[in-house]
Amino acid sequence: MNTPPPANDDAAVDLGPLAAMLHHALRNAQAQVLEELQASFTAEDMRPLPFAILVVLARNPGLRQIQVGFALGIQPTNLVPLIDGLEQRGLAERRVVPGDRRARGLFLTKLGAETLARLEARAAAHEARLADRLGPGGREQLLSLLRRLAHPIPD
Amino acid sequence: MNTPPPANDDAAVDLGPLAAMLHHALRNAQAQVLEELQASFTAEDMRPLPFAILVVLARNPGLRQIQVGFALGIQPTNLVPLIDGLEQRGLAERRVVPGDRRARGLFLTKLGAETLARLEARAAAHEARLADRLGPGGREQLLSLLRRLAHPIPD
DNA sequence: TATTGTTATACTCTATAACTATA
């Protein structure tokens, strides 16, 4: 994204209630963090969304597409081209599931596992940089608050 | 978005490092908050991005497109169809700027100001709901942490 | 009848390149 006010202008624009809206703050923070993570992935020609799929496949080999989609908030229909891409690059593969001929079990290839190891190292380094920016305890507190927002909570 | 794990499944999927990544938490929280804000805007047939433009125009009448884009992190080229939409709906208008015949000053119409008032009320109500979910002081703390993420900070 | 995966399609948001009319 065209990251917003790098806080350097003189004749500042009055943002009114936007300045105090969580939606606005989330949008800006997410855009910045996404851009940084993407930048740290360019050397591997990878993006955050397919990376997330690789992470899930590594921990849950044989998972079906519908389950992967559910875990990551991706609709089955939108998952198809993402899996296609990973398969074409030789990072993941679809295999038939013994008991159910409709389903496809998803697996990381050897290349996929090796690539993922490098990607996770890059992601961890980025996360450490973010933690630095947030100060002691800031990251954990932020994660906790974000999780409360993510779940509507039947209160 | 297809909001992810509503925390009700039994055979949970292992998300590995994703579960502790700020990018992932931001994505989920942003998707949920965006969806809620959009839902609260549907009665006015409005979306968060053009709403943000209306807010800025209300506080900064006569602002040029390039300045609006800079304030909101929208490229001039992507702003054009957004302003077109607001203009076609009679909510905002482009006027010639006295000193510079290249530029366009942006203004809210009367209808735009009236519509915005209703939208801001809806946005404020949503914000209050989010604050409830975050507990005492949670919202302010979250805003502070998010702002630290949004600015790379030349440290 | 329901489920898994798929195709087709559309809309929103963001991105780059190149153009116009001014300055």
Place this chain on the structure above:
DNA sequence: TATAGTTATAGAGTATAACAATA
């Protein structure tokens, strides 16, 4: 030569409807 706005275009990401194969 640079700037404000614009057009054209492309790529992600997300959304719905409908279908084939299978359960």
